[in-house]
Amino acid sequence: MTAETPSNPATGDSGARTVPTLEMVAALAGVSRATVSRVVNSSPKVTPHVVDAVNDAIERLNYVPNRAARSLASRRTQVIALVVPETTAKLFSDPFFATVAQGIALYLSDTDYTLNMLISSEAKSEKTRRYLMGGNVDGALVVSHHSGDHSYSELGQSLPVVFGGRPLIATESASYFVDVDNAAGAAGATAHLVETGRRHIATIAGPQDMPAGLDRLTGWRRTLSMHGFDQSLVELGDFTPESGADAMRRLLDRGVPIDGVFAANDQMAAGAYSVIYERGLSIPGDIAMAGFDDNYYGSTTTPPLTTVHQPSHELGAKMAEVLVALIEGKTVEHVTLMPTNLLVRASTL
Amino acid sequence: MTAETPSNPATGDSGARTVPTLEMVAALAGVSRATVSRVVNSSPKVTPHVVDAVNDAIERLNYVPNRAARSLASRRTQVIALVVPETTAKLFSDPFFATVAQGIALYLSDTDYTLNMLISSEAKSEKTRRYLMGGNVDGALVVSHHSGDHSYSELGQSLPVVFGGRPLIATESASYFVDVDNAAGAAGATAHLVETGRRHIATIAGPQDMPAGLDRLTGWRRTLSMHGFDQSLVELGDFTPESGADAMRRLLDRGVPIDGVFAANDQMAAGAYSVIYERGLSIPGDIAMAGFDDNYYGSTTTPPLTTVHQPSHELGAKMAEVLVALIEGKTVEHVTLMPTNLLVRASTL
């Protein structure tokens, strides 16, 4: 502790400052404030000897730059906003946001950027928008499940913004986004079903007005068409277990052979399980099941569900990475897709 | 280079300012900057007429105060740090932090404070500490499960800090903390067991070097002693399902009657289930079970587990509330305990 620094350089300061300033460092090191600033910002053109002296003074004073002052002078905030445009209820029931946020925070903790979390219910979206546009942040990350909600997309024109989850309709791609490769994940899960010998593979698809629903169906189709298999075994659900059960019922009622099912999420797969057992069929004996998401709906079924794991934290980290690159003026892809990985469990043995 | 966005907000700043300043508002409203500042900060002593004029100008210019400048001048940052001193692995596997963080963010979104999330692995704890002490935040919230880790407790002497989770050893209570009322929750669950007619109530306690483990055992004892029941049926576990199974085995091996068990968390309760069934006993017929935490370990058992729900997001909100009060110089209790609530399910019918 540098408690009593009697050699405290007199700066004409009367009140006892608790936090050392750049000026004090300059005085202690015997250089000008400009030089200290250069050292702090690791400017290349400072004599090594001087750098050491300054760093020494910084160390002894336990100096930490004042962010506000730095921002004000440099016109850069070093702050990145994480905007979560969701209702309270949704937020609490969804581990997805949390994991993504952690990924973001973790990535940023290795940079000089600071994370500013903004929970923005619809009521406050205007306030949030203003805050963002008010020059208080260097860039923003927007995470939303109903990624159709690109009400923040206009933002991209006045501020670097990266979205998590692709927009439903491909805009003029003025914006940047990072998403999980839903189609590839679905195709992979379906391919696994094929590899284990299934030939009559159905799908319980998600809502076709959500990117995830759409793309996962596309992935299923891709694999089947690659093998020339029948693509007519499609029933839609709304991502709830009940809808999965209903869809499964409709599939079985068709009376055609089915030996494998790819459900667009684990909850629907769990719903389907009950119907399959209801009909006296077995998993994976009669029907192999695969899901998507990797949550406890899939891990607690009997047998455990083969499913597609989403790299939520990597997604967050990548979003942050892309945004930082954008802020720093680098060229980055407008679209970044994160690879998923298949978790093979007993439901597809 | 990025796309052809002429107003590219990235580094290269060539043209006119995009963000209006207080000065511009003053000019438009025909008053001084000081007056605008007063209006913005809702000072009581401004003529209503002038207030309107200024607000009008603000509206027309779409003015938003610059935080950095404001902080610098007022020597208040309006920033609250959320410090999570955990390893990456723990962070990802634990929904607790996420929920608490959401509660905090949500509470703060109604205030003028901004949330600054700092994931601080041990490697970076020194950097974090410096940042916090460097006058970059008005206060800090520290959330950790192994709340014994009050390595940040010294912070409390130079900055308002509120901890989530009580310290293991009662310090000189120089610090503030908010915690779930573990003892009361445990006492309540045990009382429920008593109310349903159980008279031989055992407990599978948690590690006694963790506040949660300690306090939940205390709660169990409290209820039993209130009824004058036997308090010798205690076995310790380490919060894992396996340890719960082992503890249950030891309890049953004692060969004394047991008709109810309070487990200090749901995971241990789940472990106990398997042993109970192994011995050919039924739940709740032979033994009623109650747990603590309310997670899926308890909700997916058969029968579903009666458990104590932790108000994680309320905990977060309360932490934020206490910190804000502290920052604003109000007197607040050093200890705030959040009430839990009992979720009665089939395991204690």
Next chain:
DNA sequence: GTGAAAGCGCTAACAG
């Protein structure tokens, strides 16, 4: 390479 000087946008006494 280094220092001097001029602010960044706002708040905070202090006069009037």
Next chain:
DNA sequence: CTGTTAGCGCTTTCAC
């Protein structure tokens, strides 16, 4: 009640 006057702590030309 409102304007004037100083800075807050740092970066950043521009000379030297």
